[in-house]
Amino acid sequence: MKTVKELLQMKGSAVHSVTPQTKVFDALKLMAEKNIGAVLVLGDGKINGIMTERDYARKVILLGKSSHEITVREIMSDQVLMVPTTQTIEECMGLMTNKRIRHLPVMDGDKLVGLLSIGDLVKEVIADQEQTIKQLESYIHS
Numbered sequence: 001m002k003t004v005k006e007l008l009q010m011k012g013s014a015v016h017s018v019t020p021q022t023k024v025f026d027a028l029k030l031m032a033e034k035n036i037g038a039v040l041v042l043g044d045g046k047i048n049g050i051m052t053e054r055d056y057a058r059k060v061i062l063l064g065k066s067s068h069e070i071t072v073r074e075i076m077s078d079q080v081l082m083v084p085t086t087q088t089i090e091e092c093m094g095l096m097t098n099k100r101i102r103h104l105p106v107m108d109g110d111k112l113v114g115l116l117s118i119g120d121l122v123k124e125v126i127a128d129q130e131q132t133i134k135q136l137e138s139y140i141h142s
Contacts, residue, residue, distance in 0.1 A: 004092060004106050004116065005085035007124055013114040015105075017042045018051070020073035024060060027051055027072050038103045040115060041076045047105060047112065049076035054102075082107050083116075089124050092116060 017040040018027045027039055031053070038052040051072050059075040060067050082105045083092055092104055096118055106114040 001088045001090045001128065002124060003085065004083055004087045004089070004114070005108075007089060007116065007120065008085070008106060008114040011114075011116075011120055013106075015040060015112060015115045018072050019043055020048050020071060020076070022072045024051075024056065024067040024070050024072055024075060028056060028067060037117065038115075039072075040080075040105060040112070041072055042112075047080055047082070048073075049078040050080050050103060050105075051076045052103065080105060084108070085113060089121055089128075093118075093121050093125065096121070 016030060016034050016036060018030065020041055020043050022041075031037065031039055038050055040047055041049040041051055049072075055075045055077060056067070059065075060070065081095065081099060081101060083095070085106055085108050087106075096102065096104065102118045104116045105112055106116060
């Protein structure tokens, strides 16, 4: 199975982020423009948290707050699990499943080098399985 580093080389390493002071509405606009489900919250060059669509739904809409008035700091999840580039796709899938999360920042030492979603991992697992099936079919037919 591939490592996170190999997946990022194919997927790309773009990470979209906001600051803790960003208004939730502006963070949502960025997420919509980039067609992503989460943004990292960076402050002083460090990961302060992550804001997801789930955070918005549960901490803004359901509580009757206004996304124009509150900041990302007020709704972000500040406990962020991160993985090194050496982690395997399979290990990341297990971690995301066990912790019930959908996004994992990728670190190379102290440097943020990417962000993986559960969708990225599922696509990779499916591609890997399709490759295995093709190899088995080729073996059987030869």
